[in-house]
Amino acid sequence: MNAKSSKAANIQEIARRANVSIASVSRALNGKPGISEALRERILDISRDTGYQPSAAARQLISGKAAVVGISLGRRDFELRPYYFLLYQHLTVALHRQGMVPIFFAHDRTATLPEEAGGAILLGEFGDDPRPRLMRQHNLPFVRIGLPGQGFSVFPEEQQGFHDVTQHLIEGGRRRIAYMGDDLQSPHSQHRLSGFRQAMQAAALDERLIDIPSSLDPALTAYRWLMQRLGSDPRACDGIVCENDELARGCLAALDDMGMRVPDEVAVTGFDDLPALAEGLTTVRQDIPRIAEKTVELLAEARLQQSPRHLAMPVELIVRGTS
Amino acid sequence: MNAKSSKAANIQEIARRANVSIASVSRALNGKPGISEALRERILDISRDTGYQPSAAARQLISGKAAVVGISLGRRDFELRPYYFLLYQHLTVALHRQGMVPIFFAHDRTATLPEEAGGAILLGEFGDDPRPRLMRQHNLPFVRIGLPGQGFSVFPEEQQGFHDVTQHLIEGGRRRIAYMGDDLQSPHSQHRLSGFRQAMQAAALDERLIDIPSSLDPALTAYRWLMQRLGSDPRACDGIVCENDELARGCLAALDDMGMRVPDEVAVTGFDDLPALAEGLTTVRQDIPRIAEKTVELLAEARLQQSPRHLAMPVELIVRGTS
DNA sequence: CTGAAAGCGCTTACAG
DNA sequence: CTGAAAGCGCTTACAG
DSSP states (O other), X not given: OXXXXXXXXOHHHHHHHHTSOHHHHHHHHTTOSSSOHHHHHHHHHHHHHHTOOOOHHHHHHHHSSOXXXXXXXXXXXXXXXXXXXXXXXXXXXXXXXXXXXXXXXXXXXXXXXXXXXXXXXXXXXXXXXXXXXXXXXXXXXXXXXXXXXXXXXXXXXXXXXXXXXXXXXXXXXOOSEEEEEESTTSHHXXXXXXXXXXXXXXXXXXXXXXXXXXXSOHHHHHHHHHHHHHHHOTTSOSEEEESSHHHHHHHHHHHHHTTOOTTTTOEEEOSBOOTTTTTTOBEEEEOHHHHHHHXXXXXXXXXXTOOOOEEEEOEXXXXXXXX | OOTTTTSOOOHHHHHHHHTSOHHHHHHHHTTOSSSOHHHHHHHHHHHHHHTOOOOHHHHHHHHSSOEEEEEEOOSSOOTTSHHHHHHHHHHHHXXXXXXXXXXXXXXXXXXXXXXXOSEEEEOSOOTTOSHHHHHHHTTOOEEEEXXXXXXXXXXXXXXXXHHHHHHHHHHTTOOXXXXXXXXXXXXXXXXXXXXXXXXXXXXXXXXXXXXXXXXSXXXXXXXXXXXXXXXXXXXXXXXEEESSHHHHHHHHHHHHHTTOOTTTTOEEEOSBOOTTTTTTOBEEEEOHHHHHHHHHHHHHHHHTTOOOOEEEEOEEEEOOTTX
């Protein structure tokens, strides 16, 4: 990014700098044929240098319609989780810059996505997920957020995050640490779990798994489960690593109701670092704005038929009062 | 809307039909001065007749920048509720048609809204709310969703909804009906409560109020509250009217854990009719897509300095298995 | 009060 | 391979 780009560069400015016509600039920028590689490279360099951002409005005006990007959810009805709300908020902004709008497609509407959208972002991929195949069948550019596979993807380093937070508890002297999540058999959970396991095994500790039923009220479900468990065996664990912040909140409520002190008797950690929800909670932060931004960036590359990239998104351990 | 408007009418088409220049059409459409009232009316009629929708892209292209619309939340941190998620989804689409994007402003960022946005949608208004004044100070067009006040507003007929659902329970033979909500003293809650009260008084029944603490996990909070209450007095009520679907889910879980049968022993109702969350639940549906659409419509009028309108949005009783 | 024309930033036939 | 020009739908000086 050039500091001089005070007045947001447009295609004309780039043409002027490159000393070519705006038609060539357009072709270079859009990966269209009919331009020499040398010129393309030169133009691309200049556009990068000026921090060029295409005008969404102008593109839309020509294409005649807004590009709808389908946000496709896995088969679990977790679409209403705060994490997705935040992700959606940031996707809205990032997509708008390119003249696009996100539209949510719950699992039961996946089949209609290819006709209603010009691109897709896949979330909550599951084993034997038919969606990537469906997208390819319709030649729809898409990016997955989650584990890398064929095509483009942005993957938050959750494994690393769970390793770090588990390690943190171990270093704090915890020895009976449980991992709480739902649908632990899914590939996604397995990936997360492996981070936990790695840390536990390195410390030669036995793992304890709490597999709670998948639900729309994670906090409530975690609470009920823990109340029952604590009733029969209050000393079962001295640390709980939760798969997300909502579960952690449920755990905290249960421990409070059972009169157990946090973090003295039991440490609790969350994941995601959601605003308000994660207040006071030791957790692992996901950089949602960045995930959204990068996803849209890759989606643009996908529609230009560029070669697939996988982008890892770092996560960060945030230590607060519950550990 | 004319059925013949197959090929979305543009400003040229309207000019042709009205036999005037496109400049006049533009002026008429945008409430600009320098056009006779007669011509304006005629053009407006024709544009309505053709179902004219201005091109967001073209407008944006001229204005040079996307119009950011701030979605401002009240002082409670309920921004992550599913209701707002859905509202946000529909606002995204409706705003995009006008070339605008919604950006959420949590309560602590309200002060920065006027500089960062070109318009606002106010949610969760509270007593002595400084926001309308702030908006006016900065001459920012805005629409409130909720109780009417000065300026434009869209108000879901919640009072009617609570009346209807309460009436429904009464007709089903319930006599000890409780109303569960949080922050019952707020103007918003008072408005809802009045619907409940009206029905109860008409049937000469005593009202019971359950004022639970405001929280980020309404289901969990409702559950804990009810578990405690039911423990001491299981027969306290035979019907619970909840302020939203999440609270109702918490109640259902508690009743289930206490071994009480729904709806035989206790009826439970929700509000909003959120997808998945309200499954199987008797509730009151809010037409969120319509609310979003109308809000954006009024926002457009607000920026044209037209005279304020208040739009009531009907709600609908949905009877399912919990009553 | 009304209209003809320029221009917003881009893409895409059409020539060369 | 490269460029000049038209045009997407609208707004806004500029004339009249």
